[in-house]
Amino acid sequence: MEFVLSQLAGFGGAFVALVADPLTYAYLIVSVFLGITFGALPGLTATLAVTILTGFFGNKIPLDYSLIALLGAYVGAIYGGSYPSILLNIPGTAASAATAMDGHPLAKAGRGGEALGLTTTASFIGTLIGTIALLVFVWLLLLLSQNIASPEKALLALFGILLSGTLMSEDLVIKGWIAGLIGLAMAMVGLDPLLSEPRYTFGWSYMLSGFQVVPVLMGAFAVPQIIEGMRHMEMGKLVQLKGRILPNLKSVRRYLPTITRSGVIGTGVGALPGVGEDVAGWVSYGVGKTVSKEGDKFGKGSLEGLLSSETANNACIGGALIPLLVLGIPGSPPAAALMGAFKINNIIPGPTIDPEIILRVVAIMVLASFTMFIMGLFTARIFIKILKLPQVVFLPIVMVLTTIGSFSVGGGINDLYLMLGVGFAAYFLNMLKFPIAPLVIGVILGGLFDETFRRSLLISGGDLTTFASRPVAAVLLALNLALIMSQIPAIKRAFGRLRRKVI
Amino acid sequence: MDTGPSDKDLQILRARDFWGAVVLMALSVFFLWRTMDIPLWGGNRAGVSTADWYNSAAIVPLGIFTGLFVLSTILLIISIRAGGARHAMTAAGIAWNGDEALRFSTIGVILFFYIAGLVPRVDFVLCSGLLITALTFGYHGGHRDRMVLSAAALAIPGAYALIRHLPQSRWGAHDDDWVTLAVWIALTVYVLAKAKGDRVLKAVPIIALVAPVILVCAMAFGFRQNVPNRGGLLFKQIEYHYYVTIRPLWRD
Numbered sequence: 174m175e176f177v178l179s180q181l182a183g184f185g186g187a188f189v190a191l192v193a194d195p196l197t198y199a200y201l202i203v204s205v206f207l208g209i210t211f212g213a214l215p216g217l218t219a220t221l222a223v224t225i226l227t228g229f230f231g232n233k234i235p236l237d238y239s240l241i242a243l244l245g246a247y248v249g250a251i252y253g254g255s256y257p258s259i260l261l262n263i264p265g266t267a268a269s270a271a272t273a274m275d276g277h278p279l280a281k282a283g284r285g286g287e288a289l290g291l292t293t294t295a296s297f298i299g300t301l302i303g304t305i306a307l308l309v310f311v312w313l314l315l316l317l318s319q320n321i322a323s324p325e326k327a328l329l330a331l332f333g334i335l336l337s338g339t340l341m342s343e344d345l346v347i348k349g350w351i352a353g354l355i356g357l358a359m360a361m362v363g364l365d366p367l368l369s370e371p372r373y374t375f376g377w378s379y380m381l382s383g384f385q386v387v388p389v390l391m392g393a394f395a396v397p398q399i400i401e402g403m404r405h406m407e408m409g410k411l412v413q414l415k416g417r418i419l420p421n422l423k424s425v426r427r428y429l430p431t432i433t434r435s436g437v438i439g440t441g442v443g444a445l446p447g448v449g450e451d452v453a454g455w456v457s458y459g460v461g462k463t464v465s466k467e468g469d470k471f472g473k474g475s476l477e478g479l480l481s482s483e484t485a486n487n488a489c490i491g492g493a494l495i496p497l498l499v500l501g502i503p504g505s506p507p508a509a510a511l512m513g514a515f516k517i518n519n520i521i522p523g524p525t526i527d528p529e530i531i532l533r534v535v536a537i538m539v540l541a542s543f544t545m546f547i548m549g550l551f552t553a554r555i556f557i558k559i560l561k562l563p564q565v566v567f568l569p570i571v572m573v574l575t576t577i578g579s580f581s582v583g584g585g586i587n588d589l590y591l592m593l594g595v596g597f598a599a600y601f602l603n604m605l606k607f608p609i610a611p612l613v614i615g616v617i618l619g620g621l622f623d624e625t626f627r628r629s630l631l632i633s634g635g636d637l638t639t640f641a642s643r644p645v646a647a648v649l650l651a652l653n654l655a656l657i658m659s660q661i662p663a664i665k666r667a668f669g670r671l672r673r674k675v676i
Numbered sequence: 677m678d679t680g681p682s683d684k685d686l687q688i689l690r691a692r693d694f695w696g697a698v699v700l701m702a703l704s705v706f707f708l709w710r711t712m713d714i715p716l717w718g719g720n721r722a723g724v725s726t727a728d729w730y731n732s733a734a735i736v737p738l739g740i741f742t743g744l745f746v747l748s749t750i751l752l753i754i755s756i757r758a759g760g761a762r763h764a765m766t767a768a769g770i771a772w773n774g775d776e777a778l779r780f781s782t783i784g785v786i787l788f789f790y791i792a793g794l795v796p797r798v799d800f801v802l803c804s805g806l807l808i809t810a811l812t813f814g815y816h817g818g819h820r821d822r823m824v825l826s827a828a829a830l831a832i833p834g835a836y837a838l839i840r841h842l843p844q845s846r847w848g849a850h851d852d853d854w855v856t857l858a859v860w861i862a863l864t865v866y867v868l869a870k871a872k873g874d875r876v877l878k879a880v881p882i883i884a885l886v887a888p889v890i891l892v893c894a895m896a897f898g899f900r901q902n903v904p905n906r907g908g909l910l911f912k913q914i915e916y917h918y919y920v921t922i923r924p925l926w927r928d
């Protein structure tokens with residue numbers, strides 16, 4: 174009880190400080206608006222919103238304000254994806270793909286206003302559920318993480334990359350792992366963290382400091398999106414919006430168990446390293462379809478289906494911030510961009526993070542969700558108008574934004590070459606169905622993995638059993654091995670046979 | 677829900693995987709070879725003996741590139757078993773599409789000359805305005821000839837700037853700014869001539885001018901950050917009037 178009260182007091186202090194600062198509202202309104210706009214425009218994603226704003230706000234304003242801008246855009250973008258899903262049947266972001274399944278049929282049936290009102294409410298409640306989980310679990314995990322040393326950190330980083338590769342692969346799991354390894358390999362460029370030995374610099378002094386996170390993020394997420402989106406596309410038919418966009422409290426009360434369940438699922442999926450809002454939306458939708466009495470109506474305009482995906486994808490945000498803040502491992506691709514913002518501000522998320530930052534993040538999340546809720550209800554018509562913008566108009570502007578953002582972070586023209594190189598490589602990897610999120614997570618966690626892996630060996634005098642002799646390390650090693658072995662066909666078949674026998 | 681790729685899509689994907697795996701194997705072998713330059717078994721650097729194998733800077737890269745080689749070999753085997761090697765040399769197998777190849781190559785040319793040629797050497801507002809005009813005009817409507825024209829519009833000033841002012845010491849020259857401005861004006865006139873009734877094309881010149889000006893001013897004067905080519909033809913004037921004409925209005 175004492176723990177909960179101290180948490181609430183800390184949160185209250187951070188919240189009041191935030192509310193009392195007039196600049197908060199300026200950053201919050203602009204960033205949530207930009208976030209919803211990015212989410213609402215098919216072709217722009219939440220990851221791109223946070224990445225581009227990292228280039229703009231990452232190290233140019235005090236961290237407190239840049240966190241407001243980035244988190245506001247993150248919350249807004251995940252919600253904004255629901256507009257084209259419902260009105261155009263085109264998901265604005267991957268996170269809203271499941272929303273289109275029921276949202277669009279509802280809009281076609283003349284219930285678009287009701288669907289948007291419910292989506293807004295569900296996203297708001299979902300964000301709050303994720304944020305509450307963040308407030309509670311981040312502290313419990315922080316206490317536990319005090320006992321985490323180099324071997325555990327190395328194994329956790331590896332687990333994050335492997336898990337992200339496994340869950341984010343559209344095609345073969347092996348492609349996700351390859352993407353993760355490419356990311357790790359990119360992180361090896363530059364002076365090594367222990368001996369300052371130059372690696373793969375090819376005599377170019379720019380490479381001595383390694384690949385910078387922001388140009389890699391811009392290249393990996395923005396450039397392929399621009400290349401892919403620059404094509405002529407007939408605009409889908411925008412369904413006429415009927416009815417007012419209002420929160421339907423009766424429906425919210427009726428579906429409260431669904432909302433709560435989806436919030437918990439979204440938070441849980443978000444807390445898995447490297448797994449994003451799209452997976453959360455689909456998992457929650459799938460669970461909802463299985464357990465709901467109205468399961469057969471899912472995909473035909475079910476309010477419960479709509480709530481399942483929309484609550485989960487927003488709840489995922491809070492969940493994704495838990496491993497980021499506690500362990501320094503991003504829980505989702507947009508969280509990887511946030512990690513980039515922390516890095517360029519010389520803040521290392523993990524067990525040593527300043528608790529004030531965590532409380533401020535929670536307070537920002539609560540305020541951002543309120544802002545999103547109010548904007549969703551009162552300015553929805555503006556976002557609906559934005560849906561009519563063709564991609565060929567806004568993507569060239571995104572390219573200019575990306576260029577100036579990437580340039581100004583510090584590395585100058587060389588960062589632009591890096592961004593373009595990574596961008597073309599990411600485009601080809603996308604074409605071959607290699608997921609990009611594990612690559613970026615590999616780049617971000619590569620330095621941590623290298624340093625902690627070698628430090629563990631150094632301390633143990635080269636004894637590899639150091640990765641199995643400590644209890645937490647042994648569990649993590651077992652998880653890593655289980656994850657790899659679960660993808661080996663012979664083991665998969667053996668498990669399949671075993672399951673059939675049991676059933 | 678996603679129903680997954682069809683048999684034909686899967687066949688194409690495996691054919692592409694064949695080439696992807698070959699490239700990845702070649703890259704991992706190349707980087708394994710480069711890793712051998714890093715002392716592994718206790719080298720001697722500047723008279724200081726480096727530590728044992730477990731402290732070597734090569735140990736993690738060795739693991740990564742070996743892992744990459746093994747995984748790409750597995751991908752190659754999967755691809756061959758699924759018929760990827762059989763279809764790898766056929767246009768149908770890799771789904772060669774002339775329109776898509778033209779679209780991608782023209783965008784590649786535009787982005788390359790923008791980043792490598794223009795941004796370092798030419799005023800940011802001018803080159804970004806040209807980029808926005810070329811990309812919107814070239815890819816709105818899906819006309820092949822417009823894509824080629826747009827790529828040429830970036831390639832001409834980009835190549836001029838690259839060839840004439842390759843070393844950094846010559847980036848300050850302004851002749852490439854004038855060439856870019858001339859191409860931008862010519863392209864804009866052409867776009868407006870073709871714009872009959874097309875609201876998107878009619879809006880292009882305004883967007884192409886306003887968006888880069890706002891962005892570069894926000895970055896330079898709002899966030900006080902470095903922007904590309906501060907001495908550029910237009911930005912130099914903007915910066916001068918900001919500090920000499922506009923700023924004193926509220927500073928005084």
